[in-house]
Amino acid sequence: MPADDLVFSAPATVAEAVAQLGGDDGEAIAMGGGTSVAMLLKNDLIEPGRIVWLGKIPGLRQLMAASDGTLRIGATVTLRELAAAEPVREHAPALAYAAGQVGNPRVRAVATLGGALVHGDPRQDIPPVLLALEARVRVAGPSGEREIPVAGFHTGFLETALAAGELVTDIIIPAAPGRRSVYARFTPGSEDDYPTVGVAASVVRAGDGRVTRATLALGGVGPAPLLVSRAGELAGRVPGAGDIEAVAAAAEQAADPVDDRLGSARYKKAMAREWTRRALRACLAGERGRPDSGPAGS
Amino acid sequence: MKISFTLNGAPAQADAPPDALLVDLIRGLGHTGTKEACGVGVCGVCTVLVNDLPVSSCLYLAACAEGAEVWTAEGLAREDPALIRAFAECEGMQCGICTPGQVVAAAALARGRERPEATEDEIREHQSGNLCRCTGYQTIAESVRAYLASR
Numbered sequence: 001m002p003a004d005d006l007v008f009s010a011p012a013t014v015a016e017a018v019a020q021l022g023g024d025d026g027e028a029i030a031m032g033g034g035t036s037v038a039m040l041l042k043n044d045l046i047e048p049g050r051i052v053w054l055g056k057i058p059g060l061r062q063l064m065a066a067s068d069g070t071l072r073i074g075a076t077v078t079l080r081e082l083a084a085a086e087p088v089r090e091h092a093p094a095l096a097y098a099a100g101q102v103g104n105p106r107v108r109a110v111a112t113l114g115g116a117l118v119h120g121d122p123r124q125d126i127p128p129v130l131l132a133l134e135a136r137v138r139v140a141g142p143s144g145e146r147e148i149p150v151a152g153f154h155t156g157f158l159e160t161a162l163a164a165g166e167l168v169t170d171i172i173i174p175a176a177p178g179r180r181s182v183y184a185r186f187t188p189g190s191e192d193d194y195p196t197v198g199v200a201a202s203v204v205r206a207g208d209g210r211v212t213r214a215t216l217a218l219g220g221v222g223p224a225p226l227l228v229s230r231a232g233e234l235a236g237r238v239p240g241a242g243d244i245e246a247v248a249a250a251a252e253q254a255a256d257p258v259d260d261r262l263g264s265a266r267y268k269k270a271m272a273r274e275w276t277r278r279a280l281r282a283c284l285a286g287e288r289g290r291p292d293s294g295p296a297g298s
Numbered sequence: 299m300k301i302s303f304t305l306n307g308a309p310a311q312a313d314a315p316p317d318a319l320l321v322d323l324i325r326g327l328g329h330t331g332t333k334e335a336c337g338v339g340v341c342g343v344c345t346v347l348v349n350d351l352p353v354s355s356c357l358y359l360a361a362c363a364e365g366a367e368v369w370t371a372e373g374l375a376r377e378d379p380a381l382i383r384a385f386a387e388c389e390g391m392q393c394g395i396c397t398p399g400q401v402v403a404a405a406a407l408a409r410g411r412e413r414p415e416a417t418e419d420e421i422r423e424h425q426s427g428n429l430c431r432c433t434g435y436q437t438i439a440e441s442v443r444a445y446l447a448s449r
Contacts, residue, residue, distance in 0.1 A: 006315070006316045006317055007316060008299060008316035008317075008359070008361045010361075010362075010364070031359075034357070034358060034359045034362060035339060035354075035357045035358075037359070038319065038356075038357040038358065038359060039338065039339075039357065041317050042337065051316060051317070051359070051361075053359075053361070053362060055362060080351075103339065103340075103427065104339070104340070104342070104426055104427025105352055105403070105406075105423075105424060105426065105427060106339065106342070106345060106352045106353055106354045106427060107339055107354065107357075107427075109351040109352060109353055110351075110353055110354075110357070110358060191426075192340065192426065192427055
């Protein structure tokens with residue numbers, strides 16, 4: 001149970017929030033919308049002495065697009081807002097689509113981008129998309145501000161690279177002219193549920209069809225979301241079916257899932273391969289956000 | 299801690315622990331139309347409106363409702379009798395467990411839009427996450443459509 005002297009605060013600025021998080025005593029938790037924090041409290045997985053709610057900090061609620069297409073998204077922008085935001089739909093359609101698929105409308109009305117990143121549950125939809133888009137995390141803490149690549153942010157199950165007393169302020173999605181991004185989620189049960197596997201793909205192609213940059217990330221098949229580095233080798237090529245197969249095989253290889261109600265480890269590995277195939281093929285075909293192609297070979 | 303907000307159009311105040319959930323606060327104030335069923339934000343029975351947005355009150359800290367405008371199923375039904383009438387006339391309920399959530403979700407859909415008509419997909423997407431244990435979704439969707447048309 002939470003400490004009897006639990007304190008809830010709603011700071012108005014990042015500086016106040018950092019002060020209220022109070023450094024490295026490990027007693028404080030920063031909260032975005034609170035959907036995950038409420039679950040953690042209910043299950044006695046956390047026992048904070050202080051809950052610092054970031055929902056009243058105006059600066060963290062902003063979503064800005066630079067003229068080159070770089071997105072700077074405040075940590076407490078909700079998934080509902082993210083799914084509807086025009087700049088996100090234009091420059092990072094996989095992120096807009098994924099945000100609109102998390103849970104149900106009530107969760108999306110409250111849950112925040114920062115929370116979806118910091119919670120660190122590997123089954124979540126948002127982290128693999130941020131990985132594929134090579135996002136960077138802006139962080140504020142007792143020793144000032146710093147930036148962490150999303151690729152180094154998740155260090156294990158529910159574990160992140162945030163130091164005690166730090167909070168996420170913004171997520172930066174770098175611009176990449178001509179980038180296509182898709183997110184494919186496989187939900188054999190209910191669409192409301194966590195995916196058995198989620199695959200995010202991002203591809204930039206030159207005018208002659210050659211790939212200049214490709215990234216692919218998996219969710220649900222390891223203690224943290226993971227990048228499939230083999231996708232990077234598509235650079236310089238006009239990828240064909242063999243290239244897609246090679247990345248799909250690498251995804252199956254990289255996947256390190258556990259048996260649970262969403263599927264056996266063996267099944268999840270096979271599905272990582274299949275849904276990588278679908279996501280990558282859709283992305284290379286120029287689809288955006290939600291891949292609408294069917295199974296391989298169809 | 300003291301929490302002050304507007305509940306069904308009237309000022310409300312409660313003293314609650316900092317980790318109290320909104321569902322418990324509301325029920326403690328006698329508004330028992332809001333119920334905790336699944337407790338994990340999946341089923342929809344605890345849905346309330348917070349500043350016009352549908353929220354799972356079983357996963358929402360009461361402290362975050364400070365200064366907010368909160369509406370529950372019974373408050374919305376009193377405010378707009380057409381809401382309940384549509385569900386009654388279209389038989390949008392069987393056992394009744396999911397009805398409070400379906401009704402609040404329908405009210406949220408109506409508040410968030412300019413025009414009365416909605417497509418079937420819009421309605422189903424919007425009501426998603428309100429689990430009808432009787433699987434009576436057809437008449438629930440008809441009820442929502444009838445309610446929107448009545449406005």
